[in-house]
Amino acid sequence: MLIVDAVLETVDTTGFSLWPVADLPPSRLLALSHRMSLPEIGAALAALAEYNSQASDDDSPVTDAGEQIRRLLEAEKVIAPGGLRIRRTDKDVT
Template sequence: MLIVDIVLETADTTGFTLWPVAGLPPYRPLALSGRMTPDEVGSAMAALARHTVGASDDDPPAPDAAALVRRMLAEEEISVDGGLRFRHTGLDVTVNPGCCCGLRDWRDWSSLVTDGEVPWLGHDPTPRVELAEATVRLWPDGGFAAEPPPTRPVGIPVADLPGILRSVQDDLRGFLGLVERWAARRVPDQARELTDRLDADLAVTAPLPGRHTGGLAQVV
């Protein structure tokens, strides 16, 4: 069975006290959806803040949640590392987005359907993507090697990608709804602006390109 999640990379929240966060290790994928706990939403927001604002010795720490969110909103774009995670339970294979792959780039997978363009999935390790006729083949690493790894890849029919992306978009919409509630409680004066910016900067609710049929993929 193939399970596809939209994930972001968690931040190091040691000593973070501006709002509650889950006890998650840093630099690990956190799946986004409408099923997250409040503390998981807090961890996701901390990761977004850390990646967007950064940490500079020249800037004093934000004194409260509202101040940190204001700094986020002052940036040109709210961003975080992440993307689509593919997990095949039968093969026990997981393909995570590589380093520096941006969460907002999740829509790049639609290019495989529209023009056969393979998305970039980051590096260290670099996942390998190959388009073979009507099937996408994925490996967790080996992206720059001349030959694919000897392990069996995860295979996804290209015709199933639109359905996968619709499911991913539904999860992002669910996450955005939780953020709206989180912000109304933690930073009420900035709740609407924050929700709207996340929607735009992470490309959540805009229509997906084209109209296709297809369901969730099965592995070949």
């Protein structure tokens, strides 16, 4: 059987305090699904925020979750580190 997962590469969330996040190692592939826990969803959003943060002269540092989410929603484009993971379960191949 072939299984295709959308995956997001996790980032180091040490010191991330805008919302609760799972304690996941950096560069781990996190499968995005309806089975994710709330801390895993928080880690996925933290990865998006980290990957898409662009410091400019007119941007002040983000100090609350609402501001970070607003910046993501207002961004012209949001890029996520990750892709598709294809697994063949009968051959144990990824």
